Amino acid sequence: MxxxxxxxxxxxxxxxxxxxxxxxxxxxxxxxxxIEQEKPxxxxxxxxxxxxxxxxxxxxxxxDEVMETIVMKLKTPVLAVAGNxxxxxxxxxxxxxxxKNGFHIVGNxxxxxxxxxxxxxxxxxxxxxIPYCDPxxxxxxxxxxVVRTHNDAxxxxxxxxxxxxxxxxxxxxxxxxxxTPFGEEEENTSDSERPLSIGGAEYVDAHxxxxxxxxxxxxxxxxxxxxxxxxxxxxxxxxxxISEENHKKGYHIVEMDAAGEVxxxxxxxxxRRDIRTVETTLEDLLNQPINxxxxxxxxxxxxxxxxxxxxxxxxxxxxxxxxxxxxxxxPMSNESGKTVNRSKMSDLELFKAFYKEVKGEEVTExxxxxxxxxxxxxxxxxNETGKISRKREYIRN
Amino acid sequence: MxxxxxxxxxxxxxxxxxxxxxxxxxxxxxxxxxIEQEKPxxxxxxxxxxxxxxxxxxxxxxxDEVMETIVMKLKTPVLAVAGNxxxxxxxxxxxxxxxKNGFHIVGNxxxxxxxxxxxxxxxxxxxxxIPYCDPxxxxxxxxxxVVRTHNDAxxxxxxxxxxxxxxxxxxxxxxxxxxTPFGEEEENTSDSERPLSIGGAEYVDAHxxxxxxxxxxxxxxxxxxxxxxxxxxxxxxxxxxISEENHKKGYHIVEMDAAGEVxxxxxxxxxRRDIRTVETTLEDLLNQPINxxxxxxxxxxxxxxxxxxxxxxxxxxxxxxxxxxxxxxxPMSNESGKTVNRSKMSDLELFKAFYKEVKGEEVTExxxxxxxxxxxxxxxxxNETGKISRKREYIRN
Numbered sequence: 001m002x003x004x005x006x007x008x009x010x011x012x013x014x015x016x017x018x019x020x021x022x023x024x025x026x027x028x029x030x031x032x033x034x035i036e037q038e039k040p041x042x043x044x045x046x047x048x049x050x051x052x053x054x055x056x057x058x059x060x061x062x063x064d065e066v067m068e069t070i071v072m073k074l075k076t077p078v079l080a081v082a083g084n085x086x087x088x089x090x091x092x093x094x095x096x097x098x099x100k101n102g103f104h105i106v107g108n109x110x111x112x113x114x115x116x117x118x119x120x121x122x123x124x125x126x127x128x129x130i131p132y133c134d135p136x137x138x139x140x141x142x143x144x145x146v147v148r149t150h151n152d153a154x155x156x157x158x159x160x161x162x163x164x165x166x167x168x169x170x171x172x173x174x175x176x177x178x179x180t181p182f183g184e185e186e187e188n189t190s191d192s193e194r195p196l197s198i199g200g201a202e203y204v205d206a207h208x209x210x211x212x213x214x215x216x217x218x219x220x221x222x223x224x225x226x227x228x229x230x231x232x233x234x235x236x237x238x239x240x241x242i243s244e245e246n247h248k249k250g251y252h253i254v255e256m257d258a259a260g261e262v263x264x265x266x267x268x269x270x271x272r273r274d275i276r277t278v279e280t281t282l283e284d285l286l287n288q289p290i291n292x293x294x295x296x297x298x299x300x301x302x303x304x305x306x307x308x309x310x311x312x313x314x315x316x317x318x319x320x321x322x323x324x325x326x327x328x329x330x331p332m333s334n335e336s337g338k339t340v341n342r343s344k345m346s347d348l349e350l351f352k353a354f355y356k357e358v359k360g361e362e363v364t365e366x367x368x369x370x371x372x373x374x375x376x377x378x379x380x381x382x383n384e385t386g387k388i389s390r391k392r393e394y395i396r397n
Numbered sequence: 398m399x400x401x402x403x404x405x406x407x408x409x410x411x412x413x414x415x416x417x418x419x420x421x422x423x424x425x426x427x428x429x430x431x432i433e434q435e436k437p438x439x440x441x442x443x444x445x446x447x448x449x450x451x452x453x454x455x456x457x458x459x460x461d462e463v464m465e466t467i468v469m470k471l472k473t474p475v476l477a478v479a480g481n482x483x484x485x486x487x488x489x490x491x492x493x494x495x496x497k498n499g500f501h502i503v504g505n506x507x508x509x510x511x512x513x514x515x516x517x518x519x520x521x522x523x524x525x526x527i528p529y530c531d532p533x534x535x536x537x538x539x540x541x542x543v544v545r546t547h548n549d550a551x552x553x554x555x556x557x558x559x560x561x562x563x564x565x566x567x568x569x570x571x572x573x574x575x576x577t578p579f580g581e582e583e584e585n586t587s588d589s590e591r592p593l594s595i596g597g598a599e600y601v602d603a604h605x606x607x608x609x610x611x612x613x614x615x616x617x618x619x620x621x622x623x624x625x626x627x628x629x630x631x632x633x634x635x636x637x638x639i640s641e642e643n644h645k646k647g648y649h650i651v652e653m654d655a656a657g658e659v660x661x662x663x664x665x666x667x668x669r670r671d672i673r674t675v676e677t678t679l680e681d682l683l684n685q686p687i688n689x690x691x692x693x694x695x696x697x698x699x700x701x702x703x704x705x706x707x708x709x710x711x712x713x714x715x716x717x718x719x720x721x722x723x724x725x726x727x728p729m730s731n732e733s734g735k736t737v738n739r740s741k742m743s744d745l746e747l748f749k750a751f752y753k754e755v756k757g758e759e760v761t762e763x764x765x766x767x768x769x770x771x772x773x774x775x776x777x778x779x780n781e782t783g784k785i786s787r788k789r790e791y792i793r794n
Contacts, residue, residue, distance in 0.1 A: 054451050057484060057485075057486035057487065058486075060486050060487055060489075060490050061486050061489075063490070064486075064489060064490045064491065064492075067491070067494065068491075068493045068494060071494055072493055072494060072497075087454060088454075089454035089455075089457050089458050089461075090454065090457055092457075092458075092461060093457050093460070093461045093490070093491070094461065094464070094465075094490070094491045094494075094495050094500070095461075096465045096469060097464065097465060097468055097469060097491075097494075097495045097498050097500050098491050098494045098495055098498075100469075100497070100498050101494050101495075101497050101498065103491070103494050
């Protein structure tokens, strides 16, 4: 049996205020094309189809289109679960009607845990679709007060599945959780993965998944396996944060043999626009060819740059962020060329440094004289009335 | 062919801050039961399935449950369109997948206008499902600049349908619009029908629908026919405003014969709690038996009532609104028993009337003396400083 394993589509996602919908459409077209060519027996989407409970209608439309193509046109069953970003009930709508046509989507956890059964020439494969859910839901659904953490919840769910598992079939677990080799370790968290819960109770021990021939996971955006080659994250279809800059995004093709042994191939998806860091001086940057990527620019210039985004966007029109290297801590040169922390510079030194930054030349004696005059006047007023401390603050900062 | 015609479910509706979900479930259970008994060939829902574009998850869950029962358990096709309260794209999700199982729902207008075709022993019946849409959408979809109003839009759509209509079949139009006998008249608007657009361009002339054997409409909450017996509103399933107090809510059973002639039966749905007005004095009200209806109480008492809602709810725990008859214009008695407009009463008269209202007895001379003293003092201060005009205003009003 051949399976496509993907997850974390996050349709409707905004990155730095930019909707990713067109970028998502771009890679999903490649994904659909691959389904057409490879003809897998099923497509697994392990949660976070949408980026939020109420996605924008464009995102709804895109998912509708993609699902319709996969299920109706390509006749390929889809096995999907809700992630922590999805609304269980909204995703669940129509699920029992669509099931008949091969679109199996589970938004809400239910007690029956009925697997979806698909067949190949070797027999049945049982897919256990477990949506992301808070431990309190597992506690309620199975009336088990012991369930407090996500790890407890996973243990409970797998116990329930095992209690009625057909030992002669092959089994695939589809889930959305923070699975680690030990269940308590923090790792692989990137900025765009919203924490499952507060307080460190979100980790799930990978050992729970040993009864399954393959465990298709979603939630962590980097493709990797946990503990065992058969317990895997496919990763997200796109980089959704600069912290994912070095990830290789794509999906897995999983081949399962008669004995349930899996072999795996990672396929890459080419993004419409990459998300990456550009570290350079402005001068060098302006000599680069125009590029549409979503770049995060770190300018190495010592001197300040006026309207940096405007300049950067003449080369990188979709630049998402510009910063100066270590800008927040950046020391400035004082008269003697030594770098000094700003807060330790005198008012006059600060003014001279500021003047040089803005005008690009040293203060003339005349200007220095005018500044001193104004400053003295202000300080005198301050001592007399105590009323201009705000202005003084302004000058100092 | 036997059809159930319903519309305007408005799942997720709040009436005076109260969610109607349980009331909706209550009547929908009767509706589903009737489908089980009557075994119609199809159920038409002519728009406004939800009350808003993003309904609460309870409402999504309720619609999901009802649709699943009708389509999957009772094997009865559903023919539904989006109304002006629905989100076209959200309602459209999965529609082409669910179509295969007999759940035909059209959220977005598309150019093809492919009818849904059902069969009975006499042949085909074509259902033309036209969602509510702004004239601008019709203008764009059909690239016809002439379309400016809803009436233009309906004319255009019907023209398009007619151009490829099978003359040997029977035809049913399912739509959501403000249809009147002339296309410009304002009628039957109740508070809970949000106007389709501003400026009087929302009316659709019923004459457009003459090519159809039956026109199943939604939008107006009162069941009625327009121009012809075959052009009909089913009305909403519940009263959604006190302005609908005298409506009889239910649905239509439409029987269509071989020639496309229809006969019609109106069926009522019994609400869990009625919405109605109670007009009585508080004393009489407090002697009535406890009743769970959503009442709007108009108290006939001349004297003011302290904490009226609290008292009313001891008998009508679900009372939605309490007012005194003509309260805003209510005259008050002055000393001589003559009724006088408050704004013409002197400060002293106002105080005495207020005192009597609150204490139920006349002001004693001593109290009157204290009031005069305080008032004089305030007025003196006002003349001196002009600063207490706000206090003075407060006393006057």
